[in-house]
Amino acid sequence: MAVTTRLTWNEEKGLQRLLGNVSLSLLYKSSVHGCSIKDMLERCTLQGSTVTVIYLDKIIIGAFILGHYPQEDRDFEKQTSSFHFLFKKNTTEITTAFLNTAPKITSEELTFYSSGYNKIFSLTPHKCHFFLATLLAKILKVRPGVFGYLECEVFRVEGIKDDGGYIRRITGATERRSTLLAELRNYKPYADLVSEIHILLLGPVGSGKSSFINSVKSVFRGHMTRQAAVGSDITSITELYRIYSIKDGKDGTSLPFMLCDTMGLDEKEGVGLCVDDIPHILKGCMPDRYHFNPQKPITSRHPNFTSPSLGDRIHCVAYVLDINCINNLTSEMVVKLKQVKEEVLNSGVAQVALLTKVENYHEVLQDNFLNMKKSVTSQSQIMEVQKILNIPIYNILLVDNYASDWEPDPLKDILILSVLKQMLQAVDDYLEDLPPQRTDEVARVSQLSICD
Amino acid sequence: MAVTTRLTWMQEKKLQNYLGEKQFSLLYKASVRAISAKDLLQTCYNQGPTITVIYSFDRILGAYIQENYHENKPVRITLLVLEGTEISRCEIGPRLPHCFYCSWYDRNKISNFLIDLSEKTVKMSLGTIKELKLPENQKISFQECEVFRCEDLLDTRKMKGVTELRESLLSAIRTYKPYRDLVHQVRILLLGPTGAGKSSFFNSVKSVFRGCVTHQVLVGSGTTGTSEQYRTYSVKAENDGSPLPFMLCDSMGLSEEGGLCMDDIHHILKGHVPDRYQFDCMKPITQTNSNYIKFPLLKDRIHCVAFVFDANSIENLSNEMVTKIRRARRETIKCGVVPLVLLTCVDSMDLIRRGDIIDIYRCTPVKLKMEAVHRELGFALSDIFVVCNYTSEWALDPIKDVLNLSALRQLLWVADDFLEDLPPEEIDLKWIPFARPVRLSEFSVTP
CATH class of the missing domain: 3.40.50.300 (P-loop containing nucleotide triphosphate hydrolases)
Incomplete structure (x- = not known):
């Protein structure tokens, strides 16, 4: 089976643009490389910044992690800049949510915790399901809860600035742009x-x-x-x-x-x-x-x-x-x-x-x-x-x-x-x-x- | 530390083309992820074709495995050496993948190819060394080792995306309406040196x-351009035969000697030159010419200008030609039109393959050409577009179409900018003949 992403060319370009004209390299694809956390980590650790993307029937949800993937069972040392995004199939409009979260990996799960140690988002690869907390679901405008997904892919992101502030700016850019436009129009x-x-x-x-x-x-x-x-x-x-x-x-x-x-x-x-x-x-x-x-x-x-x-x-x-x-x-x-x-x-x-x-x-x-x-x-x-x-x-x-x-x-x-x-x-x-x-x-x- | 390849664009392209229009996805970089050979192989199993690239001073050594491999499957390996722009190769195997990497217990094993990650050396047999035309040194030390997955540069996924984009561009252009419907069709004038590809673009x-591919305008490659006539071409939509909202105007090529008269440009821009006018390189059109359009309407004028240049000759333009182009450019600006540049023949440049066209603006040699146009001729980088003409093809290629249609859409936007910016008195030219004295009584509605 060929190791090719499930994203359409258009969706891929949308994602590249969102992150500021970066290039993406597919590192891991669950249907080819296996569904366990171990399979995932073998290919994704020490690869620099990544996006982890899960595919549902009609939507795609992703999580960006700045810097290397977390290592198994190790508590995060600092809050890395990660953010979540969602887009509906066949559109290029992407909803983003920037929350101060930190990723952690156990033998079963990849979890994003908020600063108050609340679970915001998690993936359980061997079961192919994910959890979405109310806080995040609200921003992404979807229902919270535990759902199944079809496939999971991880890409390395090349050409992104290694700066938490930059990530914060690109995720807030679309909104700020429209606010400014509205102000100037009025x-x-x-x-x-x-x-x-x-x-x-x-x-x-x-x-x-x-x-x-x-x-x-x-x-x-x-x-x-x-x-x-x-x-x-x-x-x-x-x-x-x-x-x-x-x-x-x-x-x-x-x-x-x-x-x-x-x-x-x-x-x-x-x-x-x-x-x-x-x-x-x-x-x-x-x-x-x-x-x-x-x-x-x-x-x-x-x-x-x-x-x-x-x-x-x-x-x-x-x-x-x-x-x-x-x-x-x-x-x-x-x-x-x-x-x-x-x-x-x-x-x-x-x-x-x-x-x-x-x-x-x-x-x-x-x-x-x-x-x-x-x-x-x-x-x-x-x-x-x-x-x-x-x-x-x-x-x-x-x-x-x-x-x-x-x-x-x-x-x-x-x-x-x-x-x-x-x-x-x-x-x-x-x-x-x-x-x-x-x-x-x-x-x-x-x-x-x-x-x- | 950033996980990015050490290959330059040129080196990467050279290897990719050698392996047959591939693209590389970096899976592993030794300096970032110091791991055992076993872990490295774990990363590379089930990734499809891969290439391991070893950097030894100025020399690049590649080990290409075409098959998808895993622990228990012997594979053939193709060794490549890239030195400067030369590639030499040799085949070895089949053997189990882990035999290519050395672990502590088999460091002294004799093999025809062995990578030692911890010592950063590659050992090869004399036969292999000879075949690869390397200096006779069985142990080569290296500075870096990277592994890439090799994918087809053009796969069905990308082609599907390109086809969709082509459809959306086609429909955007078909439904385009010139600003405030001031004209039905915008006129786009193509200017440029002889043989740059003006007629081919049309x-x-x-x-x-x-x-389907048509060659309505005869394209020549002689020293003088085939188009010595001024031609205005309309294009019909294939479904209902209605004319599309733009016309392309083909002029005689610019040339150091002869060629389009600089003074003709002003007349063309203002709409005085009729279709099929026979250019005379010795003297420009004058009012006395029997077909001279004395009172052109706004629809007869040029609304947008594209300078067409052959990417391969941009650095070799003579001083006379550069002067002429700069003058022509100022002339169009004076007439209120901001000229764009269309860069042709990019697909025939060294190393550029069909698959590169979908991301042509990221290709280093193309960027250099665009900078040359900016530097030599003064056009802003944002005004330069790449197009790919049909020259020898029989069938349409959506990849080329997308590039050409994107450029065309920019040209239509420029025409809108021109129309929006017209002084109010010139907008009326739609109804009033140009330069004719107008008596107020003609307009008075009161009895």
Whole structure:
């Protein structure tokens, strides 16, 4: 009999994706290798992280164990990170349950105990049955109790990060992603002062401004979208000023925030975005699709020069920088950034820094996704940005854009959405802090624009 | 310590191809699990075909057992030596599996092949050594020993999954509707060097929807591309004959000398060039051409561009060609279209087999090719897709279809992005001829 898994190709891919694009090697299959615990252990001990999967008629239940399989009759030394999952046959939707459990093996059973030494889940291979406690059954949305199963398989998981926090994050990712999406879909600017928030992206050529826009659009669209052209060339690929609205799904409604893309900054004078264009952009005078002229800023004589209106003005500026280049910024570029910063300061809008191309993007956030890790915020690059741009640490944001691959990745999505949320938070703080007369002004203009 | 193999992608692939398109599942790694030969054999019994791989400095020694084995069954063993890219082999046995491993009591036993796990040495007879073309040293010390199960790279399980995926992609493309129904069919323009596989890609797409391999467009391999005409092709669904929601537009190939005129690209993108227009590599189309479409509608314009490159020649593009491609790319971006890349002929690359196509983006040499496209031509990695054209096949292959259809689906998404991003005044082009002065009275509804 061939040693081949019972998982369909699609189910296997779903499981690989859940664990973060790992590869799986089948170590043990009960129908070929025998049903006793001994048969199982002979093949599964000292193999690194594993998933143990049992097959029922219509569902598949699995348990992931981080690190080596436990040894027989030995009490667990520490709570290893294990989690349980369930999927219905012929779907790729997987329900996960992360409980602090520890696995233990006796001559008859593989059991997962909670910290209070309660049995959460157990397998009795020679009888081909398993036990599911109420606590776990509730999360997996199935009935608790003792049931029989058809077959048991164990896979080694290769390419997973040996870090309990990572396991916790990948199991919670799908849920966190949907919470963030829901929050952003329901976002309304502070006190309805304006109907739409405009976020302006400024930064050197190739720092990932357009990629960030594509990434945000992709998350809301549900697949890779490419509206802003990206890639590399000697000069900026982006030559037009573009205001992108974000749509919720295909043919969906526009969300109340817009991302404004500019030509990249260049350290040389007369190349890249003209610093004198920035005040016009900030005031909302620059029309969509304006063709930048690196040598000359826009003037009020330009046929499409829009009269300054508070509705179209920029509410937040994001300085976009490649995190890998921060320590090597040329002094000319630093000077340019400071000039830009000067212009932005005059307008008083909210400011954040967005650091892109973060390679260890899955380690940026804490396990509950609510904050960045201390070890991340104390990196030298962040200190450097803080020094150059004088932006507080809580407004220095990290992201990894969809530019090197197009497979959806919930952890990447979470970071993109968190960054967006943080930007909107900064905007709300700015709007709340506006002096009363300006607030009236803003409100009046947005009223006007509604009347139009 | 991570349980992962020490074989490089190249070495693993070389062995797998030698054994006939296999894939390896690592069952045992000596440095992680120091166990007795008896326990090791226990792990390997009833696993189907296995290969034991021994690492001795730059040399890799493999012991392949094709049969499923257990304690009491003598088996034949094939010894392989991989040095650089050369493989030599020799057959021994049949013998009981435990005779290949040495335990304490038979350390001095004479055998033609014996692995000593505790001493980390392999002993071989002179005959075996000679056959394997090894230096004459009967005792070879090694650093690591791994055992893999060998499975077929393509089994019925995977083929079933591929076929299902093919069906779902087909139905997604058949039911695709361009953004807000602005056009009935989106136009996809294929650009690229002569002979890169533009026409073959069309043939491959058409073949999937037709249900058999077709070669509607003649594909040549001469120095000048066979397509000197501009052709726009529609594909019909095989069931009801209705046209599918996309058209593929085939242009003349780019070339260092001659080839598609750079100035023609703008006219094609804007929809001025008619079907069957005969390209002139000396001069671009002008308004005076009798068939020049003066007022193209939105449906006549190009909504999506794919640059087609042959993976095998990406590193050998001349500077002139690179300049031309970069210019063409900027031209399409200027027209509001984000170009994608289709990489062809990946299946003819060294070491790549049919079974690799289902996971082609994980193959190291393919990743290198994609990085080369990114580096040389400036395309983002996420904009590069691999396709597999039908060149010499007679029958459809779901594995190729899945790759081609996935790329096509991305192209349709790009067309949606283009349509969504159109300035409002250009959307009206569906009704108003391009560039024609419009008098307000034409639109007034009030009497």
